[in-house]
Amino acid sequence: MADYNHRETEQKWRQFWDENQTYRTETDPAKSKYYVLDMFPYPSGAGLHVGHPLGYIASDIVSRYKRLQGFNVLHPMGFDSFGLPAEQYAIQTGQHPAITTEQNIATYIKQLKQIGFSYDWSREVRTSDPGYYKWTQWIFMELFRSWYNKDTDRAEPIETLLHKFATNGTTDVNAVCDEETQALQFTAAEWNALSKEQSYEITLKYRLTYLADAVVNWCPALGTVLANDEVKDGVSERGGYPVEQKLMRQWMMRITAYADRLLSGLDTIDWSESLKEQQRNWIGKSVGASVKFQIERSEEKGLAQATPHSFIEVFTTRVDTIYGVTFMVLAPEHELVPGLTTDAQREAVEAYVQAAKMRSERDRMADTKTVSGVFTGSYCLNPLNNEKVPIFLADYVLAGYGTGAVMAVPSGDARDYGFAKQFGLPIIPVLDAQKDLDQQADNTKEGRYINSGIINGMTYKEATATLIAWLEERGLGRGKVNFRMRDAVFSRQRYWGEPVPVYFKEGGSTGQLPYLIDEADLPLELPAVDKYLPTETGEPPLGRAEDWRYHPSPSPSQGEGGFEYELSTMPGWAGSSWYWYRYMDPQNPDAFAGPEAIRYWENVDLYMGGSEHATGHLLYSRFWNKFLKDRGYVTQEEPFKKLINQGMIQGRSNFVYRLKGTGSEGVAPVFVSLNKIAGREVTPLHVDVNIVDNDVLDVEAFRASRPDFTQSPDGLPAQFELEDNGTYVCGAEVEKMSKSKFNVVNPDTIVEKYGADTLRMYEMFLGPIEQAKPWNTNGIDGTFRFLRKFWRLFYKDAPTTEGQPETGRWIVTEQAPTPAELKVLHKTIKKVQDDIENYSFNTSVSAFMVCVNELTALDCHKRAILSDLVLLLSPYAPHICEELWAALGNEPGSVSRASLPVFNPAYLVEDSFEYPIQINGKVRTTISFAIDRAPADIEQAVLADEVVQKWLDGKTPKKVVVVPKRIVNVVL
């Protein structure tokens, strides 16, 4: 090997690693484990762009580094291969999503392998593989077969609940369930007298996955449910059809049972504070009180129907302000609305409810500028003073939050204040510390209560306790902890997801009861369908599958023609909520992962992924993990010990500027270079960044690739108004990297031109891993030069003498290193190790650059130095290091099995320090002093200094600050 040839070198070692299965990992109890996981990608049709590998490169560096430290490293990769884009494509083309997904995965793997990741590919998983989703379905079944016992504070098999019912009825059952079920009471005798079907129906309300009505974005024209981001301004993004809020029967996940543990667990894991804070806010624990407001009944009102309850229940965190309540606000969807609406108000209320249906939740929450609402005509009574309180509807109250009802205190809440002003409702001050109530609400808790009956004169703390006690005594309310987090909707009205392993049998109060299929029938595979659209009757796509009915095995005669399956599928997050366990034991046919594997690998030591998953994937995964732990299948309470968010790589778009009025029929288009557009009317147009170098456009490539731009419709060729130096300079802007903006840079192109090692180093060099930053291919030459310079420490550069050029000559020597060389090496070892431990990869790349610059300047080609440097660099640039490691005489392909060089601080000891000397905080000179020089000595010497004397100008300084080994500041 002579000159640095990245194509040859990298190709050679990738093949070697593949053939020798260099990165294959086995369970090895003799060694400490380290589990490094990347958030697995959804394999999109566009393939990887340079933004994707950022996190993978960082985690691969850590993996390789940990191997050098002697850890047994599990570093796998797989695919989150169910998802909407493939389904969308299937709807458009009729192509089965499994086929496109398969092709996309093949592309991803090819691209990933080119970058030289040390993945154990034998452990790859795909969520859409029946062998995988069998276990996703199995976990769903386990959730269905479990309930949450608040007394033991964990999930238990449903059998323990049945046992309690059968022996003691509901008396000592303390389960997580909805309010209505909570109120259920029966004795053991009553329970035992129930029919099998009746008792089964009751258990459905306790299980960790259950059927319930949930609000969804229903698009009647498309016959389907839409995601919030598929809805824009109340209409579907595709087609622009109206979308309404509709209640639909859905499978739900009882994540709220884990709310407290999800919250407290955050204190035990090493995630960024911001990420934990996002989860805390999402869980949204608030301590307050639940209060019942009696509905005022009067015959003449002409109320349409009796209400299901005689009171409105609200949750409030400020029960202390209850004497300031001047109205009540219900969500338009609140169940009491029809019963509370008087004849006189009916028309207005119905119109309002209808309008609210057309708005998305996010819209309703975000819009604080417009105040809207409607009076129902009814009143309720404040339990404290029996004042009549008018009941309004307003769409800023959401049915899914709390009780869907708010006691409005305009003096203490900004939104209530605006509402009261709009509708001319009274604003009653409740605390003497409240200020400017004629201007705005004041939510202070300071001062003493006024206008507040039994709590007048009290402080916040006293008042809250007094009120809760008073309410509890009379059964009108109680202290309550509320969570903002709601149970998660699990059903999706889609095709490309895991089928839910449930079938329906007639019976029960709703006419149909859900049952799990037999475990032996797993996986329940996705059936073939003729189209990937909902059925004409609005059922999910699975409703199209022919002869897709469940036939239980023990008695196939049961249920003529079989039973109907659940037609919804699981959401994208189902398969990703447990996948890190499958990697531990990917081929196990008997369990999602075997107990030995789980005991050894435990959980993920380092998890790398995007912060956009903060409240979705990362919360659901923690939920499922806690559930699996409760049921004894896994050993750890938390799945991801340490988590790093890699920032998004943004695109950097380039623009050409077309003169307005040119480019139409009969007028040749005119493109004006960036520095000539001032004062001209131009249209900026995206141009492919791959034909732009350093903002200079390759005009010929532009002509060839975009005839639609570079010719008028009748074929007149474009003219280019160039810079004075004859180039066309493009404008640039940072945007999201996407096809439509022509700013996508593909890693394959970079690997081909510069090599994977350069790509890896450059991506790390771009900036801190956690920060978003734009991609700009321009800077890559710097890291490419670095690697060649590194290479030249080993091989003499080919001098271009006449005749045959001399190819690189091996110039590594066996001489003993000098102190200066050892200092350079050990400074780098220390810096790089510290940086990796702190996940500061960008600064370690510059440390390598500094090191190679300095060794080059020292003309150092000594094995003792270079050998350690190769090891240190190998996690970053594995191909070139594997090559040089072998060239140094080590066993080929063994760089990843070597051990890390050890830092020796003795080489870095300094005997003097160059002090910056400040006058009034501004550095004016520097003076070198011995490290152990006494501060008083230093002060004297500084004041005697010529430059300092000049600034002193004969005066005595007010103060001299000497910070040893840091700085001297002379204050005048």
Added chain:
RNA sequence: GCCGGGAUGGCGGAAUCGGUAGACGCGUUGGUCUCAAACACCAAUGUCUGCAAGGACAUGCCGGUUCGAGUCCGGCUCCCGGUACCA
């Protein structure tokens, strides 16, 4: 709206504990090598001012704490992510 994050030269960024702002790299300019180009190497490069030595101004904006602030505190502006069926 709410929650979270960010802003430093022409560009990406460094400054890890409140102590020399701009490491490292790109770009730009000048030079060496070459018939030429590429590669490589050398030098300069925050802005303003000055022949120079030097000086003044500089970390999104306004204010504060401190001998000393990019870093800490208070108040803004703009950009990015999430907001429960995108993944």
